[in-house]
Amino acid sequence: MSVTSRCRCFGRAEKVFLLTLSLLVMDMRSLSTSAQHNQHPGQQHGQVLSAETLRQCSNLVHQAVDAGSKGDMATARERLEQSVVLCPNDPTALGNLGYIYAVSGDAMRAKDLLQRSLGSQSNVPEPWVNIGNVLKNEQDENPLPVEEKDMSLVRRCYQTALRLQADQMDALANMAGLSAMDRDWERTAVLAERSLAIGPSEEAFCALMKALDNTCAWYHPRRDLATLFRLLEAKAREAVARPSIGLISRMCYNAGTAALITDLPPELSLLVSRGEMAIVNSNITRLPQQGLGWSLLPGERVKLAYVSGHFLDHPMMQMMKGMFRLHDTTRVHVICFATSQSDNSPLRQSAEESCEEFYDVHQQSDRQVALSINGHNPQLLVNLYGFLDKSRNGIAAHSPAPVQLNHRWCASTGAPWIHVHVTDKHTSPPEFRHLYTERLSIMARTYLVNDHVHSYPSPADGPAWMR
Template identity: 25%
Template sequence: MRAEKRPDAPATLQTALAQHQAGNLSQAEALYQQVLRGEPRNPVALHFSGILAHQRGNPALAVELIGRALAIRPEDAEAHFNLGAIFQQQGELRAAVRSYRDALRVNPDAAEAHINLGNTLKDLGEVDEALACYRKAVSIRPDDAAAHFNFGNLCWDMGDPGEAAAHYRSALRIRPEFADAHNNLGNALKDLGDTGEALACYRRALSIRPDYAEAHFNLGNVLRDQGDVGEAFACYRRALAIRPDYADAYSNVLFLHAYHGSLEPQEYLALARGWEQACIPERERQAARERVFRRSPLTGRRLRLGYVSGDFRTHAVSYFVEQLFTHHDRTRIELFAYSTSAERDAVTDRLQALVEHWVPSAGAPEAVLRDRIDADGIDVLVDLSGHTGHNRLGVFARRAAPVQAHYLGYFASTGLTEMDYWIGDDTLTPPEADAFYSERIWRLPRVWVAYEGKADAPAPARRAAADDAIRVGGFNHLGKLTPAALALWAGVLGALPQARLLLKTKALAEAANRRRILDAITAHGIAPERIELRDISLTPDWSSHMACYHDLDIALDPVGGIAGGTTSCDALWMGVPVVTLMGDRMASRMTASMLSALGHEEWIARTEREYIQIVLDLARDAEKRNTLRFSLRSQMAQCPLCDAGGLARSLEDAYFEMADRWQRRRTDEHQR
């Protein structure tokens, strides 16, 4: 949206346009008014007065003035385009679409109008039409970097990083200094697994634009995934210095602190409480406190339950959620799922088939999603993300339902004033942890999750090794292999001179990650030949991955960060005992909760020395390990950890009680 000289305009109007183009808004405004006093129906003066009004923060006046100009000269494609841009910026997307289409009716070859129409249609979820717009823009102006860039953005949003990368590269061939394209190419390459090139892209973007908050953030994400926590923190802090209200960067700082236990619990809680102060305007927080919900009593009707997550896809959270969705009692519960990520896969399809109401919510403004949830009449809204990727905590902070709770997806307090409950169990969240949460802890009378032990998993089998060395280790995410964990495991190897350490995770495909892990362990005097590092190249499917547990004798739960979840359950299902160190934070107690449900508290250590001793005792008792190899699966199948139906009933009872408490409070308030 810009003011340009019009050769056919009278001299005063030419001067006004020149002043406008130079940024002298007051002088331009005075000259436009002078023209309009003499010619009240001058369409050019009306049009550019409208642009000026928009620049001055008065969109209503801008729409009125440009509308008057178009009533006089309806074939002005530029005016239609500028009106569409104003509507788009104000969130009036349908009106923007009409204006852009009017512009293209007059000038079908206006590439910029095709681009903006595509962007607007994308925001409306009309993906096929948006793609057609971008294709048209590229065909009109194949040397238009913005057209390729926007085409790439849509491809990435649709889950096609390869096609997205091709368009970003086309944009960069045209504009090598296009910082946004370097950044987004980095995102696509990261999704394709090329983290080395992704890092180079982010750094190139920052060399062009050092104050590019999103590039600092994305660089931090890759460094975090590579285990370089210190540099990741630095990147997030740089992003926040540029944009103090950058909610995702603030969330990632919280995530890292919670993940690595780098703050005392009360310090973490204070920082978490600051998230909404930094990221949610005070007027919206006040409005959340004053929101009034009208819900009929639950007597005689089903409870309307909503789950919000960015992980309704192949992800550890969905592994547990799928069992829950399967077992929720539809005579008691009307189930809604709000999916906040555009990523889809076969797991997404299965989850969608299990719920009555599937609501794609990726990209929806938080106020819009809040209002949609309220309109759906949700009684209890459950967050499954916390401060992890694709979270919509801003929706919860704005209060979308009478009762709001966090469950499963995070390992510390959200810090939100409007999050009523945090769902755990007696081991995961003991009473002494209450002071570390802004939410009220709701303890289930059983283990807080349920694991589906798949019948088609490979049968447990004795390790067919060429030597008698005990194999200890695990298959956890690289981020869980903290310096504290590697040091403790080096201590295990020191106490078991014949043992070997087996670690397997996707990120070990990268040489830099392998070197870092080897260096960290060998620094404690462990010979490198005692360490075996595997990536996923030899285990392309779930069954071959699970068969790798045949090579493991004792699973070592990570310490110094987050304990195992799904990985601990997988090991146990394959007959491998898991040794864990239970700390005072929820993040370090997940495996302990599972082992308690299984009846194997003897594998829960309270100190590092005890951890090593438990491993030693198991290593020295081959007969016991052999018995466990073939009995643990049946033990699990009969314990609460594998009772998904029981978990669903327990959670449903909790949700009804939460809703009843809210109804009683509302009744009491009305009677005062």
């Protein structure tokens, strides 16, 4: 295994953006062609290196791999630098060292080493894996939602590595991770199993566990819960202790997946939620507190704001569309903020017509949306995200309202800025109260609002099972 596939768990690429720009303009095909005219890794200044020197270089690289897998990046870099001195054209040592410089923020040095790695021998897969890892790190640091991140060049690098060596373990594992991001679970499982058949890989293991859980293959022989729990706990504790946006992609499971796995210990689910929210919070600058308060003049209505990415033809709106139009407008002023672009569906139209004020803010950053909400001075903000897809929990993390509620999500958010969790006694039994960081608002029947009464006003108008 190359050092880089493990290094991604230990460093943060704070300045990889500069490196990425330089790599984007590289003509990789010309590099591959020109490599034929470069020296062989076993040559130095036209002279063939001795077998002993090559053996020393190989040992140093293996020592670097061992140090990197244990988180000792200083030793890993030292061993790789020693290897590059002895074997200046070794693509594996050059590529791994380039990746280490990239994640430490030295973009210029990293670019030089990665270019030398490809130029030395571009028909070796490891340099392509290293460059793919660097580009992926840059995307991991990007605060955009996962579905908006551009992984095309990352994918191209891994695919090139696999064309050169069909059983390259790290490329298979990383391609499995990309397929999991695309929710292509069948391909994820195939790639992950191919990687794991070659050797152990955290990336491949996590990708396979996601694929198995999302396809309900709970009794698959490779579904190793003990290892999964151990990894989840380690990553969540790391996120709580040293949160950074780049850790999101390395959490193995996100909090949404963790909460929905029935055999995951609830304490671990809460820890994963806290870890994810700690990462969200690490990128937040709190809004000024002026304008936040709970004071109503005589006759003034409560301002109630909703923020969601699902004001669309989505199960949330299918169930909740009646709720927005049934607010008592003599007491409540409803303002809705949509963080997804309109799909022009009847449900989107219903939301726009049911809220007194409706704002499409999908092009705004989390902070800009929070400022927009705060500018309306609401007393209450209902966060209709939890850890669903299209979630943007960074908005509520800015604390744009004095009281903020979590609704539509079945478990605790683990976020100190969410004050109230809307639930019921069946979803949140009293004996599990300690697993919530929020105060519980217990609904009489169910927290899960639905619109069946208005969608099917009489049994004759409803589906066959209602008749």
